[in-house]
Amino acid sequence: MTPRRPFQRVGEEARRAALIEATLDLIAEGGPQAATVRAIALRAGVTPGLIRHYFATKEDLVAAAHEVLMTGLTEASAARLGELPDDPLSRLSEFLANAVSPPVADPRSVALWAASMQLVPRDEAMRRVHEATYLGFRDRLEAMIAEALATTGRRDEDTRALAIAGNALLDGLWIEAGALPDHFREGELKSIAIKAFSRLLSLDLPEG
Amino acid sequence: MTPRRPFQRVGEEARRAALIEATLDLIAEGGPQAATVRAIALRAGVTPGLIRHYFATKEDLVAAAHEVLMTGLTEASAARLGELPDDPLSRLSEFLANAVSPPVADPRSVALWAASMQLVPRDEAMRRVHEATYLGFRDRLEAMIAEALATTGRRDEDTRALAIAGNALLDGLWIEAGALPDHFREGELKSIAIKAFSRLLSLDLPEG
DNA sequence: TCAGTAATTATGCAAGCGTATAATTAGCCT
DNA sequence: AGGCTAATTATACGCTTGCATAATTACTGA
Structure with a gap:
């Protein structure tokens, strides 16, 4: 008679969070x-049966994990918005630097993103989350671009097109930073992002 | 005694190709x-055992499929290179348009790419293929950029940085074209790509 | 034409999967 | 203090997976 494993009762909230975190870790790895x-x-430090107690199916758990991941990512890039300088140019510049540097750009995030991208075409809920977060990020970028352009009185530019292009540029750099981290020198992507945006917007963005 | 399934012997090459094609189809779907x-x-119209005859392990088959996919993608965007105009500016312009339009940019390709991206960090063979195809594409782009800049006598620019940024821009547009095809008007991405490159390179690239 | 051989099918196995369900126990309530 | 109940563990089942191995058969070439 081997003794039954002792356990602690943890709040429902904490358990769900622990299970979700474990799920994300494993997917990333x-x-x-x-x-x-x-x-x-x-x-997560529990036995498999417990998962069924909190999530009707494994698919449910994965979906919950995806939601936590995405909202976490957008919040992470929004969190530092408050700390950014007031000057629109410096502000945009630091925002760009952020987006292509850790912890935003790191292999774990990119791996998780790639995993979820796969589900987007096949899962309606996933697609909605992707759409919302993509557009949310792009809109924020577009606003900053508009402010930056306004510093030199340029208010008639096609900011939508610029935001789409800028967003794509950041995405591409972010992905490569995560996929091939050893191919770029320390700070190289940061510098490239700022220089590229400078030319894209015909502005002189300061490099940190 | 149910009769044994009749079969045809097909060349090794054709069998491998069929198995790879089936693999890609399934992953995409x-x-x-x-x-x-x-x-x-x-x-693929065969029995499971045959796979082992051509690929030591399933992992090998998937890696082979990945290679076929990626070289196919780069070749698809290179294929029309011969038909492109000689004028470096028009040439670059049409190259860009190609990269963000079907058949290069379509949901199937993007889905397949996303699936393979997941394996890249964990699989040595996958990483090598990704690296090679990424660098191959980027080098081709860098060469075209250099030629385009040379038309106005600018030979001292940091074409490496421009190619990295340009490649990222194309990647990002390509991904969104595949992931959210309904978010962009017909030809919008094409136009955005060309305009963005024009500003990135401070050149006036012609729009088809 | 027919024997040899490599390509192909057929069968089976061990491991891992998600999930269902029953047994236990930790912590709360009175 | 001591029962109630929900949180947790334990066990087991049916499926699917990748892979190994044996049996067959379509083609080749002498």
């Missing part, structure tokens, strides 16, 4: 196929 | 988890 119920339970 | 050996064999 080993891809979706690494996030088995047994592995998740092990990582 | 249902993600990597849909590409089981049994499903692949079924789609």
Whole structure:
């Protein structure tokens, strides 16, 4: 008679969070196929059966994890908005630097993003989250671009097109930073992003 | 005694190609988890055991499929290179338009790419293919950029940085074209790409 | 034409998967 | 203090997976 494993009762909220965190960790490290119920339970310090108690199905757990991830990412890039300088040019410049540097741009985030991208075409809920976060980020960028242009009195530019292009530029740099981190010198992507935006907007953005 | 399934011997080359094509189809439709050996064999019109005859492991098959996909993508954007005008500006312009339009930019390709991106950080063979194709594309772009700049005698620019930024821009547009195809008007991305490059390079690229 | 051989099918296995369900126990309420 | 209940563990089932191996058969070439 081996004794039954002792356990602690933790609040529902904390348990769900722990399970979600374990799920994200595993997906980031080993891809979706690494996030088995047994592995998740092990990582979260519980037994597999408990997952069923909080999530009707594993799919539910993964969906919940995806939502936490995405809102976390957008909040992370919004969080520092308050700390940015008031001057629109410096503000934009630091925003760009942020977007292509850790912790925003790191292999874990990119891996998680790639994993979720796969689900976007096939899962309606996922697509809505993707759409919302993509547009949210782009709109914020567009606003900053408009302010930056306004410093030199240019108010008639096609800021939508500039935001789409700028957003794409950041996305591409962000992905490569995560996928091939060793291909770029320290700070190289930061500098490239700022220089590219300077030319894209015909502005002289300051480099940190 | 049910009779054994009749079969035809097909050349090794054709079989491998069929298996790879089936693999890509399945991944594109249902993600990597849909590409089981049994499903692949079924789609390719053979029995599962045959896969082992051509690929030591399923991982090998997936890696081979990834390589076919990526070289196919770069070749698709290079294919029309021969038909492109000689004038470096028009040439670059049409190259850009190609990269963000079908068949290069379409949901299937983007879905496949996203699936493979997941494996890149964890699989040495995948990373090598990704690296090679990424650098191959970027180098081609860098060469075209250099030629375009040379038309106005500008030979001292940092073409490496411009190619990295330009490549990122194209990647980002390509991804969004595939992920959210309904968010952009017909030809909008094409126009955005050309305008953005014009400003990035301080050149006047012609729009088709 | 027919024997040899490599390509292909058929069968089976061990491991891991998600999930269902029953047994236990920690912590709260009175 | 001591029962109630929900949180947690334990066990087991049915499926699917990748892979190994044996049996067959279509083609080749002498």
